[in-house]
Amino acid sequence: MGSHVAVLAFPFASHPSVLLHLVEKLAPASPNVKFSFFSTNVSNQKLCSRFKLLQGHNNFKSYDVDDGTPEGCVFTGNPLEPIGFFLDATPDNFKKRIAEVEEETGLKISCLLVDAFLGFSADFAHELGIPWLAFWTAGPRSLSVHIYTDEINRALASAGGEGGQSDQDMALDFLPGMEAIHVSDLPYELLEGHLDKPFPKMLYNMIQAIPRATAVVINSFEGMDTTVVNDLRSKLEKVLTIGPLVLPSQKLEDELGCLSWLDSRETASVAYISFGTFLRPPPDELLALAEAIEEKQIPYLWSFRNDPKNPLLDGFLERTNGIGKVVPWTPQLNVLAHSSIGVFVTHCGWSSVMEGVACGVPMICRPFFGDQKLNRRVIEDVWQIGVGIEGGVFTKKGMVNALDLVYSSENGSNKMRCKLNELKENAMKAVDENGSSSENFKTLLDIVTSRDVS
The missing domain is CATH 3.40.50.2000 (Glycogen Phosphorylase B;)
Structure with missing residues (x-):
């Protein structure tokens, strides 16, 4: 050697x-x-x-x-x-x-x-x-x-x-x-x-x-x-x-049953929420995000790193137990590739952006620092495959508006998924x-x- x-x-x-x-x-x-x-x-x-x-x-x-x-x-x-x-x-x-x-x-x-x-x-x-x-x-x-x-x-x-x-x-x-x-x-x-x-x-x-x-x-x-x-x-x-x-073809361990839970959900219905390995929105934003999900009754899978039993969300988790699942870790790539995922709520870290593109999932973007704001701009205004949160931070109204846009078939998911399919095809050709x-x-x-x- x-x-x-x-x-x-x-x-x-x-x-x-x-x-x-x-x-x-x-x-x-x-x-x-x-x-x-x-x-x-x-x-x-x-x-x-x-x-x-x-x-x-x-x-x-x-x-x-x-x-x-x-x-x-x-x-x-x-x-x-x-x-x-x-x-x-x-x-x-x-x-x-x-x-x-x-x-x-x-x-x-x-x-x-x-x-x-x-x-x-x-x-x-x-x-x-x-x-x-x-x-x-x-x-x-x-x-x-x-x-x-x-x-x-x-x-x-x-x-x-x-x-x-x-x-x-x-x-x-x-x-x-x-x-x-x-x-x-x-x-x-x-x-x-x-x-x-x-x-x-x-x-x-x-x-x-x-x-x-x-x-x-x-x-x-x-x-x-x-x-x-x-x-x-x-x-x-x-x-x-x-x-x-x-x-997405690489199968990851799924000890917490995320994929089997997704199997029972309708196509493109679930909001997958993850902010990477160490980021978390502040408490008021967490509550605003939860309130918007609850108001819209969107099925959700939330990767809440290290602390899925956060007391801030106790009432929300109880009230939405039938439509949501909160776990400390997910096999993210396999989750994003699942047919039931309708949107990826993300911090716009580059690895997550690439995974969202490779799996063809529209994104709702709440960037924090570094390159994340730049990635949000590109996602929303250049590639047109997602939307940023109004004002840059989660509010109930801003998140409801973002969900409405992504889930609307005319202006949202169809248009975004069409653009995503073009990018995804280029990605698959490249590899x-x-x-x-x-x-x-x-x-x-x-x-x-x-x-x-x-």
Whole structure:
């Protein structure tokens, strides 16, 4: 086993999980390559069940790196605090652990496959003289707006502001494929005035580094954002769209009986509600969402992570017991692929968006941060496959209106599902044997196995 790929994760939110999805495809397809997955202990513990499945291939192993947390530290609850400690520990934490693993295995690293957030690894790969593969875990548009950070801030300065309230409606029509996007849709991290803080600084440094990548890998597919992807290709060495990374055909465990419950529901009737692995709307929004579901008597399956017995919803759960099911976890991809699902109420994280598209399900969008507002705009105004919540937060009236729109056959579900079918067909073509995503994945395999690709 000569090739040895070091996989470097950004150990927060869904980033490690999405990166692992890519490794779960690469490792079985390249049995003579060793994959060493580096993340923090806390992050790796959350993925341990998936690590066990991969270890059956004998060419994968996970390793912990120092998370930089000072001894005796008590976190304040600010989610940026552990990120700051981790960033302070990089790149030395990764370099030290990789050196230990090289000694342990007797195999030098031949390729770096990293979460694109870790821009420092471009220098590391250059020092080692090996390929540097940057995996962008979000969509092409969010990568594009980051690449255009300087241009966006110059345009804001020319307009007399720095992303303040008066600038929020400014359209990014000066950027390729961004005519529908507004300043209000952008992550706050790329706006002037924030760039000196640890997390925005990390993203800005990443954008300086990313043109040096041997290839930038994106969980998207040809025909989804053509103008944007073509523009990225004019700026980067190689852009490999390899999505959808996870497909509905993969059967997941269903210990809580979600799929059998869905079997008894009418076609396209159920609202599936999920806000990812760690997000939750505030209490007043939860109540507003529940009140709208109850008023409309919409059958629902609610993935209420970690706390399905939230006392806020006690009365609602009792009154809607006959039409709803609340669970702490669902096999989301299989749920979305089920014929009874009529709408996906989502935070618009990119992985969830891709799964909604791959399964052809209209979306009601309540974004929180990062790329989610941008994704909402694209879903509603570009692809026209869903609707955002009026005002950006759940109110009973706003949710009722969104449900009315999606479930109405004339203006809602029929139109949206027609648009979704077009996207879904492109996605399935891309992952066919000779489709664009399949061919791009072969190119990626050639790089990780150190075969020459020009």
